[in-house]
Amino acid sequence: MNQLKYLAAYPAAIQSQVQQLLDNNQLASVILKKYPAAHAIKTDKALYDYVLDIKNDYLRKTEPLSKITFDSKIHVINHALGLHTTISRIQGSKLKSKHEIRIASMFKEVPIEFLKMIVVHELAHLKEKEHDKAFYKLCEYMEPQYHQLEFDLRLYLTQIDRYGKLF
Template sequence: MLEKQTLSKYLLSKYPQAHTIVNDKALRSFVMAIKNQYLKKSSPLSKIQFDDKIHVINNALGLHTFVSRVQGNKLKSKNEIRIATVFKSAPEEFLEMIVVHELAHLKEKEHNKAFYQLCCHMMPDYHQIELDLRIYLTQLECIGRIYH
């Protein structure tokens, strides 16, 4: 596909347009809707935001961080989800796949069988979307943006 320059045609045929979630407030609403549907009893999220410091091609698509600190005589913890800013102009399915992946880390810290079963529970076509997202990242790196 790369050699024949058909990546964008493939992607646009399956995912014709980008989502409209372009700020942190909208992202928080999007993430919380998924969390409340599938993971109501999981730990709360203290921060949800787009992050322009995440370098997608070499690093990660999003980050889930768990921060513990002692405050007085109590152990306080915070869960944060950060999504790479490049996904502000991507199809909603790709954003949802990243969110599902990061939310799954609330229950399963490791990328094990239980982790991927949880991802597929929240998004049945998780693996296909992940493959297509990797195709999208190849498009971005080798040819350029197709969604604006």
Template sequence: MKYLQHYPQHIQDQIQTLIDNKKLTSYLQKKYPKTHNIKTDKALYSYVMDYKNEYFKKFQVSKVIYDGKINVISNALGMHTFVSRVQGNKLKSKNEIRVASIFKNAPEKFLEMIVVHELAHFKEKEHNKAFYNLCTFIQDDYHQVEFDLRVYLLHLDLYGKLY
């Protein structure tokens, strides 16, 4: 239950009951019946740019890729980087988003949640109230999807692939 440790005990107990009754897989498959078709870095870039252009017009994104080196164990599912460098008398910034490769074969809602999370960091650097308000503004069911994503990660640890 390492992904659910900060949730109340009664929530953890509900998930444990699903595991004990061998119903965790069906719970996830019923809520998220299929994976997305965004398998390449080019498709991911296009997907991210659609969100960026709708909600974060003034920010530039130079690179978006699936990254096999991002490790869930280190509590990272995606990463955003900001690199600033001086070019002449101007300061240029370069923003990158890297998404863990496990999301190539995950439900689109999970990929959407990660993309929204990483884009929200462009505006709000810290995980504070303003950050989560921005996330829920873009994806209204953000918190439920984040919880289900944690359950999905638990499923991957216990049983492997869902689909």
């Protein structure tokens, strides 16, 4: 069995099922049946508006975001789908911090559900820094299907890792 790096933490039975779908070249059709089209958010401005809509719906009282962008320097190979960064600067006698969200530019070509899962993940870091129980509870609050979408995104990444672009 080839190593399924995006599914390494899942049970062997699930990995075996995915490997069988890959070997029979059926994983793409499973993904496309559930998620038939890529989203229309292609610009940084559209991404900014999309993220702020979600933030305003669920995290209105958190600190503002200064930058939201697609970033071509983020590589999924390095296990990053997106990044939430806080930049601290001293201005006079005060410490000011700016929050930024960067999403890997490869996610311009995925279903909206996958983009939302990544955005929710990065927004959750505004309140919860660690990947703990509170963090995932917040993710599920913003997107009830968070864990299923994360698994499906891992399937998608496995597919494109093996065969290339899907959309």
